[in-house]
Amino acid sequence: MQDTAEILWNEQQSTCYFKMGLRSPALARAAAPGQFVMVRVRDSTDPVLRRPFSIHNLLGEGERLRGFEILYKVVGRGTAILSELRAGEHVGVLGPFGNGFTCPEGLQNVFLVAGGIGIAPLYYLASLLESMGRGRPLWCTLFFGGRTYSDILCKEAFHVIGVDLRISTEDGSLGHKGLVTSLLKRELASGESPDIIYACGPEPMLKETFRIAASFDIPCQLSMESVMACGFGACLGCAIKGKGPGYLHVCTDGPVFDPSLLGW
Numbered sequence: 634m635q636d637t638a639e640i641l642w643n644e645q646q647s648t649c650y651f652k653m654g655l656r657s658p659a660l661a662r663a664a665a666p667g668q669f670v671m672v673r674v675r676d677s678t679d680p681v682l683r684r685p686f687s688i689h690n691l692l693g694e695g696e697r698l699r700g701f702e703i704l705y706k707v708v709g710r711g712t713a714i715l716s717e718l719r720a721g722e723h724v725g726v727l728g729p730f731g732n733g734f735t736c737p738e739g740l741q742n743v744f745l746v747a748g749g750i751g752i753a754p755l756y757y758l759a760s761l762l763e764s765m766g767r768g769r770p771l772w773c774t775l776f777f778g779g780r781t782y783s784d785i786l787c788k789e790a791f792h793v794i795g796v797d798l799r800i801s802t803e804d805g806s807l808g809h810k811g812l813v814t815s816l817l818k819r820e821l822a823s824g825e826s827p828d829i830i831y832a833c834g835p836e837p838m839l840k841e842t843f844r845i846a847a848s849f850d851i852p853c854q855l856s857m858e859s860v861m862a863c864g865f866g867a868c869l870g871c872a873i874k875g876k877g878p879g880y881l882h883v884c885t886d887g888p889v890f891d892p893s894l895l896g897w
Contacts, residue, residue: 634659634660634663634727634728634729635725635726635727636657636659636660636725636726637723637724637725637726638655638656638657638660638700638723638724638725638726639655639656639721639722639723640653640654640655640656640718640719640720640721640722640723640724641653641654641655641656641692641700641720642654642720643715643716643718643719643720645716646704646786646787647783647784647786648783649706649707649708649783650704650705650706650707650750650783650784650786651704651705651706651707651715651716652689652702652703652704652705653702653703653705653715653718654692654700654701654702655700655701655702655703655724655726656699656700657700657701657726658698658699658700660700660701660726660728660729661691661692661693661698661699661700661701662698663729664688664691664701664728664729664757665729665733665734666688666733666734666754666757666758666760666761667687667731667732667733667734667754667757667758667856667888667889668687668688668728668729668730668731668732668733668888669685669686669687669688669728669729669730669731669754669888670685670686670688670701670703670726670727670728670729670730671683671684671685671686671726671727671728671730672684672685672686672703672715672724672725672726673724673725673726674711674712674714674715674718674724682711683725683727684711684712684715685730685859685860685884686703686704686705686753687703687704687753687754687757687833687856687888688701688702688703688728688729688754688757689701689702689703689704689753689754689756689757690702690756690757690760691757691760703753704750704752704753704756704786704787705750705753706749706750730884730885731883731884731885731887731888731889732885732886732887732888732889733754733889734754734758734831734854734856734889735854735889736758736761736762736765737828737829739828740762740765740771740828740829741770741771741772741828742771742772742774742825742826742827742828743762743771743772743773743774743827743828743829743830743831744773744774744775744776744817744820744825744827744829744830744831745758745759745773745774745775745776745796745830745831745832746775746776746777746813746814746817746830746831746832746833746834746838746842747775747776747777747778747813747832747833747834748778748779748813748833748834748835748838749778749779749780749784749834749835750858751832751833751834751835751838751856751858752777752786752787752833753833754833754856755775755831755833756787756790756791758831759773759775759791759794759796760794763794763795763796772797773795773796773797774796774797774798774799774820774827775791775796775797775798775799776799776801776813776816776817776820777798777799777800777801777813778800778801778802778803778812778813778814778816778834778838779801779802779803779807780802780803780804781802781803781804781806781807782802782806782807784802785800785802785807785808788800799813799816799820801813801815801816812838812841813834813838814838814841814842814845817830817842817845818845821845821849821851826849826851827851828851828852829851829852829853829854830842830846830851830852830853830854831853831854831856832853832854832855832856833855833856833858834858835858836857836858839855839857839892840897842855843855843892843897853892854889854890854891854892855889855890855892855895856887856888856889856890857873857883857887857888857889857890858888859871859873859883859884859887859888869882871883871884873895873896874895874896875894875895875896876893876894876895876896881894881895
């Protein structure tokens with residue numbers, strides 16, 4: 634689906650993080666947690682390539698659904714230009730793309746694991762889990778890690794929907810000092826046993842999350858981060874090694890994967 638979306642807001646959240654609201658009701662209605670959109674930051678050839686962004690949140694519900702949010706980090710020229718856009722301007726959007734998270738029936742206890750900007754798709758997922766849990770118990774715990782306190786975003790938003798937070802920073806400026814996966818391992822070793830673990834973040838964090846989950850015999854779904862140019866498998870820029878002899882593509886086979894299919 635292609636749309637020219639009006640920017641509703643583009644607000645700085647932390648040192649180099651922004652949250653942008655986009656008006657696109659049709660795209661929002663088609664979106665699932667874990668999917669992404671490709672955004673063209675300018676109506677010109679500079680920069681020439683669209684950028685992929687996870688769908689962070691939907692704006693409204695039902696007939697009042699008016700669009701969605703993206704949460705992004707300024708890491709280069711394209712995102713720097715994006716951060717300068719203002720409400721009332723427009724961007725070209727394609728999507729939603731990819732395979733999102735799946736939520737089996739009967740979930741009662743869920744762990745989310747995020748590293749840095751990997752928090753972006755997990756809020757939409759947590760919101761869905763919250764709605765699934767209405768009328769019956771469903772506990773959701775977020776393990777959120779960053780290099781420093783400014784990488785820890787959306788704490789209040791997760792708290793409002795009933796998510797329990799476990800925070801770590803590598804420099805100890807907020808929460809536990811160390812890696813978020815050490816918090817996860819400690820919680821599981823204490824006897825906690827979630828039905829499933831959902832994770833998004835840097836590849837080393839995802840690999841360790843998978844290793845820990847497997848050691849406790851807990852299923853997990855991992856959302857991979859990747860640079861890509863097209864979003865639908867044509868450019869081959871997001872190819873990753875699969876379990877067998879071939880390759881998988883983050884844009885079409887993912888971005889959410891069963892880690893047993895990956896060549897780790």
